[in-house]
Amino acid sequence: MMLGTVRRFGVSHALRATAPRSISARLATQLPKWQAPLTLSSPVATRSLHSSFPRLSEATAQAIVEETEPSQPANITEFADLASGNLIHNTIIKNIIQPDRMNLKTMTEVQALTLNEIVKGDDILAQAKTGTGKTLAFLVPSLQNILNDPTVDVSKVGRRGARTGPSEIRALIISPTRELAEQIAVEARKVAFGTGLLVQTAVGGTQKRAGLAKIQQEGCHLLIGTPGRLKDILSDPWTGVSAPKLNTLILDEADRLLDQGFAPDVEEIQTLLPDPTKVDRQTLMFSATVPREVMQMVRQTLKPGFKHVNTVREDEVPTHHRVPQKLVYTRGLENGLPALLELAQNWQTRRDNGEKLRPFKAIAYFNSTAETKISADAFNALTRTAEFRQSSMGNMRMLEINSRLTQQVRTRSADNFRKAREGILFSSDVTARGMDFPDVTHVVQVGVPRDRETYIHRLGRTGRAGKEGEGWLFMHRAEQDVYRKRLGRLPLKVDTELQTADADLSQTFSNDTQVGKIVNSINQGLAQCDNTTKVKSYMGQLGTTTGNFNSKREAIQALNQMFTVGYNMQTLPELSPKLMQQMGLNRVDGVSMGDGSRQRREGGFSRGGDRGGDRGSRGGFSRGGDRGGFSRGGDRGGERGGFSRGGERGGFSRGGDRGGFSRGGDRDGFSRGGDRGERSGFSRGGDRGSSRPPRRSFEDSFGEDAFRF
Numbered sequence: 001m002m003l004g005t006v007r008r009f010g011v012s013h014a015l016r017a018t019a020p021r022s023i024s025a026r027l028a029t030q031l032p033k034w035q036a037p038l039t040l041s042s043p044v045a046t047r048s049l050h051s052s053f054p055r056l057s058e059a060t061a062q063a064i065v066e067e068t069e070p071s072q073p074a075n076i077t078e079f080a081d082l083a084s085g086n087l088i089h090n091t092i093i094k095n096i097i098q099p100d101r102m103n104l105k106t107m108t109e110v111q112a113l114t115l116n117e118i119v120k121g122d123d124i125l126a127q128a129k130t131g132t133g134k135t136l137a138f139l140v141p142s143l144q145n146i147l148n149d150p151t152v153d154v155s156k157v158g159r160r161g162a163r164t165g166p167s168e169i170r171a172l173i174i175s176p177t178r179e180l181a182e183q184i185a186v187e188a189r190k191v192a193f194g195t196g197l198l199v200q201t202a203v204g205g206t207q208k209r210a211g212l213a214k215i216q217q218e219g220c221h222l223l224i225g226t227p228g229r230l231k232d233i234l235s236d237p238w239t240g241v242s243a244p245k246l247n248t249l250i251l252d253e254a255d256r257l258l259d260q261g262f263a264p265d266v267e268e269i270q271t272l273l274p275d276p277t278k279v280d281r282q283t284l285m286f287s288a289t290v291p292r293e294v295m296q297m298v299r300q301t302l303k304p305g306f307k308h309v310n311t312v313r314e315d316e317v318p319t320h321h322r323v324p325q326k327l328v329y330t331r332g333l334e335n336g337l338p339a340l341l342e343l344a345q346n347w348q349t350r351r352d353n354g355e356k357l358r359p360f361k362a363i364a365y366f367n368s369t370a371e372t373k374i375s376a377d378a379f380n381a382l383t384r385t386a387e388f389r390q391s392s393m394g395n396m397r398m399l400e401i402n403s404r405l406t407q408q409v410r411t412r413s414a415d416n417f418r419k420a421r422e423g424i425l426f427s428s429d430v431t432a433r434g435m436d437f438p439d440v441t442h443v444v445q446v447g448v449p450r451d452r453e454t455y456i457h458r459l460g461r462t463g464r465a466g467k468e469g470e471g472w473l474f475m476h477r478a479e480q481d482v483y484r485k486r487l488g489r490l491p492l493k494v495d496t497e498l499q500t501a502d503a504d505l506s507q508t509f510s511n512d513t514q515v516g517k518i519v520n521s522i523n524q525g526l527a528q529c530d531n532t533t534k535v536k537s538y539m540g541q542l543g544t545t546t547g548n549f550n551s552k553r554e555a556i557q558a559l560n561q562m563f564t565v566g567y568n569m570q571t572l573p574e575l576s577p578k579l580m581q582q583m584g585l586n587r588v589d590g591v592s593m594g595d596g597s598r599q600r601r602e603g604g605f606s607r608g609g610d611r612g613g614d615r616g617s618r619g620g621f622s623r624g625g626d627r628g629g630f631s632r633g634g635d636r637g638g639e640r641g642g643f644s645r646g647g648e649r650g651g652f653s654r655g656g657d658r659g660g661f662s663r664g665g666d667r668d669g670f671s672r673g674g675d676r677g678e679r680s681g682f683s684r685g686g687d688r689g690s691s692r693p694p695r696r697s698f699e700d701s702f703g704e705d706a707f708r709f
């Protein structure tokens with residue numbers, strides 16, 4: 001073995017630790033420009049939790065400070081220099097720096113600050129802004145640590161008849177989503193190329209048997225997976241996959257893995273690993289956000305005295321300065337899609353006019369899976385029109401990703417978006433964390449996201465590795481309070497550039513104006529969406545909208561308006577009495593109560609279908625303003641805002657064509673909002689087995705992954 005040892009195996013540190021203050025200064029001059037360097041006035045590059053989490057109570061903060069100590073930053077910032085002192089294997093360095101390989105030169109701040117500590121064997125909690133290279137920060141030293149292990153024989157790898165067994169796993173990386181696990185594996189294989197180290201994945205949605213066979217036949221040193229599948233594989237003795245010699249456990253997006261959705265699985269995985277009192281184990285946690293709620297879990301999981309490396313300065317917001325964040329108020333929920341189209345169109349027009357702008361490549365985030373679908377469907381329909389194809393947006397790809405799609409489709413969407421030069425990815429939160437799509441120019445969040453962390457991670461899909469980008473949040477005015485409460489201090493500036501955001505869509509528009517053209521195009525796109533999709537979208541947004549608006553009445557009105565005006569649907573979806581009770585909608589005007597039989601009878605939930613069908617060709621739609629708001633069926637309970645109430649027609653059947661409210665594509669609609677915890681009535685559905693304790697009510701599309709691997 002080329003290298004000496006490190007802490008666990010007894011080797012000296014090749015990186016010289018220097019006084020934190022001088023290191024800060026050194027890093028400030030040596031790091032690439034795009035990394036906001038720490039200033040000399042900043043206390044230290046790594047800091048205690050006390051300074052990073054001013055909101056913690058004094059007592060708690062004190063306790064944490066006691067068990068941490070400032071880590072010692074390294075004085076090496078170039079990857080090439082890691083060869084001196086044999087700190088990192090030459091092959092790994094070559095893989096990183098060679099132009100025909102990863103072609104990286106200078107370490108990012110978080111990489112420089114954690115590498116030494118990880119090679120030493122310390123437990124680490126590392127926090128650094130999105131897109132600043134955290135993946136390599138844990139991969140490089142962890143792979144090196146495996147090479148340093150004298151019991152690992154990489155010479156066996158690849159020789160005929162000789163193989164590394166499936167129980168040779170030395171490091172395990174847990175990721176909250178399948179796509180992220182695969183992305184980390186791709187990066188890990190690049191770093192490990194030629195070292196003989198074997199990297200394998202265990203993610204849900206893929207054929208378990210095939211994945212297992214690969215691990216069994218080829219062996220594995222580093223296993224990367226999602227919680228459900230890892231638990232499954234490691235707990236099943238028949239797989240032969242075990243990790244009795246595991247030295248390193250890494251939680252990427254640690255705060256997500258430690259929150260209530262994933263924590264039980266992550267805890268269970270740890271019980272399947274060797275007893276850390278017998279086999280020394282290093283645990284590493286990385287994320288751009290570490291909310292105080294998870295600190296208790298962090299402290300329980302890491303060894304006392306763990307290092308907290310935090311490159312986000314205390315006085316800084318955790319988003320990038322170079323990514324302007326704009327807030328757009330929309331008149332109604334139905335204005336979101338026209339505003340998105342206008343944003344894309346304005347950008348492309350500026351390019352056409354000679355401005356040096358990268359092609360429009362955006363991720364549009366929605367708070368429910370069903371919304372991603374209807375939005376992607378509408379935009380896809382748009383791209384099929386001759387007018388669109390001939391426009392400056394003609395080459396855009398419209399892609400969709402959410403957890404209701406098969407893994408095959410998800411992977412294809414992610415790959416296509418990665419490769420796309422311009423386009424829009426309509427996404428639920430499955431891509432919000434960690435995904436490194438190149439050259440994303442815009443992140444558009446439609447509706448206030450469920451929490452501050454989600455906002456920050458979604459925004460972090462642009463402006464990565466020093467690139468420019470823009471963040472946009474479209475929100476209904478009625479979401480203002482929840483916006484302030486959830487997102488806290490962030491540098492969003494109100495923007496009024498998008499005219500369609502404030503347009504009254506119940507009007508008829510002519511194609512003579514830009515606003516009219518955009519609105520009519522979206523109408524045309526939505527007219528191609530089937531009615532079931534529209535109903536699902538309504539149902540999917542019920543939970544999020546009622547959670548985001550101050551009053552349920554206002555939320556229902558806004559939803560009904562979106563459904564009738566935006567989707568051009570005539571009959572509102574029926575909600576079961578049970579659902580209404582669970583959601584506290586019993587006394588709310590505008591709710592249509594029933595058992596869903598009308599929708600089923602009418603095949604496709606609405607009479608609006610044919611109206612919708614031709615609406616696009618009419619080049620706009622008229623929406624009888626005289627009908628007073630949302631209701632089409634004026635005869636049905638006018639005094640209640642025109643919405644039918646089907647009387648006490650018995651319980652809503654959960655199954656039916658919507659697959660029940662608990663697991664259908666729309667179920668994530670119920671998961672967001674500040675009142676997530678209160679919605680235990682909407683439990684996750686029978687397929688998860690009743691033996692599991694209810695951890696949260698409806699799983700959103702992201703958390704859903706915890707149960708669908």
Ligand SMILES: Nc1ncnc2c1ncn2[C@@H]1O[C@H](COP(=O)(O)OP(=O)(O)OP(=O)(O)O)[C@@H](O)[C@H]1O
Nearest residue numbers: 106107108130131132133134135136288434436465
């Ligand atoms: N030292 C470096 N120099 C330049 N680019 C780098 C360096 N290290 C990593 N990168 C690139 O930066 C991009 C972002 O890296 P990575 O995905 O690891 O970020 P992250 O901090 O994990 O982000 P997130 O918080 O979103 O998960 C990747 O494209 C990666 O190849």
